[in-house]
Amino acid sequence: MSQIVFDERTAQQLDVMYRKRDVLRRRQLVRAALAVETGHRVLDVGCGPGFYSAELLAEVGAKGTVVGVDPSAAMLVAAARRCEGQANAAFHQGNATSLPVADRDFDRALCVQVLEYVADVPAALAELYRVLRPGGRALVWDVDWSTVSWHSAHPDRMQHMLRAWDRHLANPALPRTLAAALRAAGFTEIQAEGHTFVTTELDPETYGGMVLPLVEQYLSGLDDIDSGEAKAWAEEQRELGGRGEYFFAINQFCFTAERSA
Ligand SMILES: C[S@@+](CC[C@H](N)C(=O)[O-])C[C@H]1O[C@@H](n2cnc3c(N)ncnc32)[C@H](O)[C@@H]1O
Secondary structure, eight states, X not given: OOOOOOSHHHHHHHHHHTTSHHHHHHHHHHHHHHOOOTTOEEEEETOTTSHHHHHHHXXXXXXXXEEEEESOHHHHHXXXXXXXXXXXXXXXXXXXXXXXXXXXXXXXXXXXXXXXXOSOHHHHHHHHHHHEEEEEXXXXXXXXXXXXXXXXXXXXXXXXXHHHHGGGSSOTTTHHHHHHHHHHTTOEEEEEEEEEEEESSOOTTSHHHHHHHHHHHHHHTOTTSOHHHHHHHHHHHHHHHHTTOXXXXXXXXXEEEEXXX
Protein backbone atom coordinates (compact mmCIF):
# COMPACT_ATOMS: atom_id res chain seq x y z
CA MET A 1 0.00 0.00 0.00
CA SER A 2 1.26 3.46 -0.85
CA GLN A 3 -1.70 5.80 -0.49
CA ILE A 4 -1.47 9.18 -2.16
CA VAL A 5 -0.48 12.03 0.18
CA PHE A 6 -2.53 15.23 0.09
CA ASP A 7 0.40 17.58 0.59
CA GLU A 8 1.26 20.97 -0.88
CA ARG A 9 2.25 19.51 -4.25
CA THR A 10 -1.07 17.62 -4.54
CA ALA A 11 -2.98 20.74 -3.45
CA GLN A 12 -1.30 22.73 -6.24
CA GLN A 13 -2.05 19.99 -8.79
CA LEU A 14 -5.72 19.83 -7.75
CA ASP A 15 -5.95 23.62 -7.91
CA VAL A 16 -5.11 23.36 -11.62
CA MET A 17 -7.07 20.16 -12.40
CA TYR A 18 -10.27 21.28 -10.71
CA ARG A 19 -10.69 24.11 -13.24
CA LYS A 20 -10.88 21.62 -16.14
CA ARG A 21 -13.98 20.82 -18.18
CA ASP A 22 -14.76 17.34 -16.82
CA VAL A 23 -14.36 18.50 -13.21
CA LEU A 24 -16.68 21.45 -13.88
CA ARG A 25 -19.21 18.96 -15.25
CA ARG A 26 -18.89 16.92 -12.07
CA ARG A 27 -19.43 19.96 -9.85
CA GLN A 28 -22.58 20.85 -11.80
CA LEU A 29 -23.92 17.31 -11.30
CA VAL A 30 -23.11 17.39 -7.58
CA ARG A 31 -24.73 20.78 -7.05
CA ALA A 32 -27.89 19.70 -8.89
CA ALA A 33 -28.17 16.54 -6.76
CA LEU A 34 -27.38 18.35 -3.50
CA ALA A 35 -30.16 20.92 -4.10
CA VAL A 36 -28.91 23.50 -1.63
CA GLU A 37 -31.34 26.28 -0.71
CA THR A 38 -30.81 29.87 0.41
CA GLY A 39 -29.99 29.99 4.13
CA HIS A 40 -28.82 26.37 4.34
CA ARG A 41 -25.93 25.25 6.51
CA VAL A 42 -23.68 23.03 4.38
CA LEU A 43 -20.78 20.81 5.46
CA ASP A 44 -18.09 20.00 2.86
CA VAL A 45 -16.27 16.90 4.15
CA GLY A 46 -12.83 16.50 2.56
CA CYS A 47 -13.22 19.99 1.08
CA GLY A 48 -9.80 19.88 -0.64
CA PRO A 49 -8.89 23.22 -2.27
CA GLY A 50 -12.42 24.52 -1.66
CA PHE A 51 -14.00 24.71 -5.11
CA TYR A 52 -17.31 23.28 -3.84
CA SER A 53 -17.24 25.45 -0.72
CA ALA A 54 -16.79 28.61 -2.81
CA GLU A 55 -19.59 27.74 -5.23
CA LEU A 56 -21.96 26.63 -2.46
CA LEU A 57 -21.40 29.90 -0.59
CA ALA A 58 -23.02 31.68 -3.53
CA GLU A 59 -25.96 29.26 -3.33
CA VAL A 60 -26.62 29.56 0.42
CA GLY A 61 -26.37 33.38 0.31
CA ALA A 62 -25.57 35.73 3.17
CA LYS A 63 -27.86 33.91 5.63
CA GLY A 64 -26.38 30.49 4.97
CA THR A 65 -23.08 28.94 6.04
CA VAL A 66 -20.51 26.62 4.50
CA VAL A 67 -18.08 24.71 6.71
CA GLY A 68 -15.21 22.76 5.15
CA VAL A 69 -13.28 19.99 6.91
CA ASP A 70 -10.08 18.37 5.67
CA PRO A 71 -7.10 16.70 7.38
CA SER A 72 -4.62 18.33 4.98
CA ALA A 73 -3.18 21.69 6.08
CA ALA A 74 -2.21 22.49 2.48
CA MET A 75 -5.78 21.90 1.26
CA LEU A 76 -7.20 24.07 4.06
CA VAL A 77 -4.89 26.96 3.13
CA ALA A 78 -6.06 26.72 -0.51
CA ALA A 79 -9.74 26.48 0.52
CA ALA A 80 -9.52 29.45 2.91
CA ARG A 81 -7.81 31.51 0.19
CA ARG A 82 -10.56 30.62 -2.29
CA CYS A 83 -13.26 31.82 0.17
CA GLU A 84 -11.34 34.79 1.53
CA GLY A 85 -13.48 37.66 2.78
CA GLN A 86 -16.62 35.54 3.16
CA ALA A 87 -17.80 35.82 6.76
CA ASN A 88 -20.10 32.80 6.46
CA ALA A 89 -17.32 30.34 5.48
CA ALA A 90 -15.25 28.38 8.01
CA PHE A 91 -12.61 25.70 7.59
CA HIS A 92 -11.46 23.18 10.20
CA GLN A 93 -8.77 20.54 10.24
CA GLY A 94 -10.37 17.17 10.87
CA ASN A 95 -11.11 13.67 9.70
CA ALA A 96 -14.27 12.32 8.07
CA THR A 97 -14.40 9.68 10.81
CA SER A 98 -14.39 12.28 13.60
CA LEU A 99 -15.91 15.54 12.34
CA PRO A 100 -15.19 18.61 14.52
CA VAL A 101 -18.79 19.88 14.34
CA ALA A 102 -21.95 19.57 16.44
CA ASP A 103 -24.76 17.00 16.09
CA ARG A 104 -27.70 17.79 13.78
CA ASP A 105 -26.18 21.10 12.72
CA PHE A 106 -26.36 20.90 8.91
CA ASP A 107 -29.03 20.81 6.19
CA ARG A 108 -26.64 19.32 3.63
CA ALA A 109 -23.35 17.42 3.81
CA LEU A 110 -21.26 16.51 0.79
CA CYS A 111 -18.26 14.24 0.49
CA VAL A 112 -16.90 14.18 -3.05
CA GLN A 113 -14.14 11.73 -3.94
CA VAL A 114 -13.07 11.45 -0.33
CA LEU A 115 -14.39 8.18 1.13
CA GLU A 116 -12.40 6.18 -1.42
CA TYR A 117 -9.36 7.37 0.60
CA VAL A 118 -10.86 6.57 4.01
CA ALA A 119 -10.20 3.15 5.54
CA ASP A 120 -13.20 3.16 7.92
CA VAL A 121 -16.15 4.05 5.67
CA PRO A 122 -18.87 2.99 8.18
CA ALA A 123 -17.37 5.40 10.75
CA ALA A 124 -17.38 8.24 8.20
CA LEU A 125 -21.01 7.57 7.21
CA ALA A 126 -22.02 7.46 10.89
CA GLU A 127 -20.46 10.92 11.24
CA LEU A 128 -22.31 12.26 8.19
CA TYR A 129 -25.54 10.97 9.74
CA ARG A 130 -24.76 12.49 13.14
CA VAL A 131 -24.14 15.99 11.82
CA LEU A 132 -27.24 16.24 9.61
CA ARG A 133 -30.52 17.56 10.95
CA PRO A 134 -33.50 15.22 10.57
CA GLY A 135 -34.62 15.58 6.95
CA GLY A 136 -31.12 16.71 5.93
CA ARG A 137 -29.41 15.30 2.85
CA ALA A 138 -26.01 13.67 2.41
CA LEU A 139 -24.25 13.41 -0.95
CA VAL A 140 -21.39 10.96 -1.43
CA TRP A 141 -19.57 10.79 -4.78
CA ASP A 142 -16.89 8.24 -5.51
CA VAL A 143 -15.11 6.70 -8.48
CA ASP A 144 -15.24 3.00 -9.28
CA TRP A 145 -11.68 2.53 -10.52
CA SER A 146 -12.47 -1.08 -11.49
CA THR A 147 -14.58 0.31 -14.36
CA VAL A 148 -11.64 1.93 -16.14
CA SER A 149 -11.58 1.11 -19.84
CA TRP A 150 -8.21 2.29 -21.17
CA HIS A 151 -7.03 1.34 -24.64
CA SER A 152 -3.58 -0.19 -25.11
CA ALA A 153 -1.92 -2.57 -27.52
CA HIS A 154 -0.34 -4.15 -24.41
CA PRO A 155 -3.32 -5.15 -22.22
CA ASP A 156 -1.25 -7.19 -19.75
CA ARG A 157 1.03 -4.23 -19.05
CA MET A 158 -2.03 -1.96 -18.76
CA GLN A 159 -3.57 -4.33 -16.17
CA HIS A 160 -0.30 -4.42 -14.23
CA MET A 161 -0.17 -0.59 -14.12
CA LEU A 162 -3.83 -0.27 -13.15
CA ARG A 163 -3.50 -2.81 -10.31
CA ALA A 164 -0.52 -0.80 -9.00
CA TRP A 165 -2.54 2.46 -9.31
CA ASP A 166 -5.32 0.84 -7.20
CA ARG A 167 -2.94 1.15 -4.26
CA HIS A 168 -3.10 4.98 -4.36
CA LEU A 169 -6.33 4.79 -2.33
CA ALA A 170 -8.05 2.67 0.33
CA ASN A 171 -11.17 1.60 -1.62
CA PRO A 172 -10.75 1.30 -5.41
CA ALA A 173 -14.34 0.07 -6.01
CA LEU A 174 -16.23 1.76 -3.16
CA PRO A 175 -19.48 2.60 -5.06
CA ARG A 176 -20.35 -1.12 -5.21
CA THR A 177 -20.92 -1.21 -1.44
CA LEU A 178 -22.00 2.36 -0.71
CA ALA A 179 -25.79 1.89 -0.89
CA ALA A 180 -25.69 -0.93 1.65
CA ALA A 181 -23.28 1.03 3.83
CA LEU A 182 -25.54 4.12 3.77
CA ARG A 183 -28.51 1.92 4.74
CA ALA A 184 -26.51 0.39 7.59
CA ALA A 185 -25.65 3.90 8.82
CA GLY A 186 -29.39 4.66 9.14
CA PHE A 187 -29.94 6.70 5.97
CA THR A 188 -33.15 6.46 3.95
CA GLU A 189 -34.23 7.66 0.47
CA ILE A 190 -30.96 6.34 -0.96
CA GLN A 191 -30.49 7.07 -4.64
CA ALA A 192 -27.53 6.30 -6.89
CA GLU A 193 -26.68 7.76 -10.27
CA GLY A 194 -23.79 6.66 -12.46
CA HIS A 195 -21.91 9.06 -14.73
CA THR A 196 -19.50 7.91 -17.40
CA PHE A 197 -16.63 10.20 -18.31
CA VAL A 198 -15.23 9.36 -21.74
CA THR A 199 -12.04 10.70 -23.30
CA THR A 200 -11.30 10.11 -26.98
CA GLU A 201 -8.40 12.57 -27.33
CA LEU A 202 -5.44 13.13 -25.04
CA ASP A 203 -6.98 16.38 -23.82
CA PRO A 204 -6.03 17.81 -20.38
CA GLU A 205 -9.59 19.17 -19.99
CA THR A 206 -10.83 15.56 -19.57
CA TYR A 207 -10.44 12.98 -16.79
CA GLY A 208 -8.65 10.67 -19.23
CA GLY A 209 -6.22 13.43 -20.12
CA MET A 210 -5.64 14.48 -16.50
CA VAL A 211 -5.13 11.01 -15.12
CA LEU A 212 -2.19 10.03 -17.36
CA PRO A 213 0.45 12.33 -15.76
CA LEU A 214 -0.95 11.57 -12.30
CA VAL A 215 -0.71 7.80 -12.74
CA GLU A 216 2.74 8.14 -14.30
CA GLN A 217 3.94 10.23 -11.35
CA TYR A 218 2.49 7.75 -8.85
CA LEU A 219 3.97 4.68 -10.58
CA SER A 220 7.41 6.30 -10.77
CA GLY A 221 7.42 6.49 -6.95
CA LEU A 222 6.69 2.79 -6.38
CA ASP A 223 9.68 0.59 -5.50
CA ASP A 224 8.13 -2.58 -6.91
CA ILE A 225 7.25 -1.19 -10.35
CA ASP A 226 9.98 -1.27 -12.96
CA SER A 227 10.59 2.34 -14.01
CA GLY A 228 11.28 1.27 -17.62
CA GLU A 229 7.94 -0.55 -17.82
CA ALA A 230 6.04 2.42 -16.37
CA LYS A 231 7.79 4.79 -18.77
CA ALA A 232 6.99 2.57 -21.77
CA TRP A 233 3.36 2.37 -20.63
CA ALA A 234 3.03 6.18 -20.44
CA GLU A 235 4.93 6.65 -23.70
CA GLU A 236 2.50 4.33 -25.50
CA GLN A 237 -0.41 6.46 -24.26
CA ARG A 238 1.22 9.66 -25.53
CA GLU A 239 1.85 7.97 -28.90
CA LEU A 240 -1.79 6.84 -29.08
CA GLY A 241 -2.78 10.42 -28.27
CA GLY A 242 -0.52 11.75 -31.02
CA ARG A 243 -2.15 9.40 -33.54
CA GLY A 244 -5.69 10.31 -32.44
CA GLU A 245 -6.25 6.82 -30.96
CA TYR A 246 -6.45 7.63 -27.26
CA PHE A 247 -9.40 6.13 -25.35
CA PHE A 248 -10.17 6.28 -21.63
CA ALA A 249 -13.53 5.84 -19.86
CA ILE A 250 -14.53 5.58 -16.20
CA ASN A 251 -17.74 5.38 -14.17
CA GLN A 252 -18.25 7.71 -11.22
CA PHE A 253 -21.24 7.45 -8.87
CA CYS A 254 -23.33 10.02 -7.04
CA PHE A 255 -25.25 8.77 -3.98
CA THR A 256 -27.78 10.89 -2.14
CA ALA A 257 -29.46 9.88 1.09
CA GLU A 258 -31.51 11.42 3.89
CA ARG A 259 -31.47 11.37 7.63
CA SER A 260 -35.09 10.57 8.34
CA ALA A 261 -37.09 13.03 10.34
C1 LIG B 1 -9.62 14.00 -4.41
S1 LIG B 1 -9.65 15.26 -3.19
C2 LIG B 1 -11.33 15.85 -3.30
C3 LIG B 1 -11.48 17.26 -2.80
C4 LIG B 1 -12.91 17.84 -2.89
N1 LIG B 1 -13.88 17.03 -2.21
C5 LIG B 1 -13.35 18.04 -4.33
O1 LIG B 1 -13.92 17.11 -4.90
O2 LIG B 1 -13.13 19.13 -4.86
C6 LIG B 1 -9.72 14.29 -1.70
C7 LIG B 1 -9.70 15.12 -0.44
O3 LIG B 1 -10.02 14.25 0.65
C8 LIG B 1 -9.23 14.60 1.74
N2 LIG B 1 -9.16 13.45 2.66
C9 LIG B 1 -8.36 12.38 2.59
N3 LIG B 1 -8.57 11.57 3.66
C10 LIG B 1 -9.55 12.15 4.39
C11 LIG B 1 -10.21 11.82 5.60
N4 LIG B 1 -9.89 10.71 6.28
N5 LIG B 1 -11.15 12.66 6.08
C12 LIG B 1 -11.49 13.78 5.39
N6 LIG B 1 -10.89 14.16 4.24
C13 LIG B 1 -9.94 13.35 3.76
C14 LIG B 1 -7.89 14.98 1.13
O4 LIG B 1 -7.08 15.74 2.00
C15 LIG B 1 -8.35 15.73 -0.11
O5 LIG B 1 -8.49 17.10 0.16
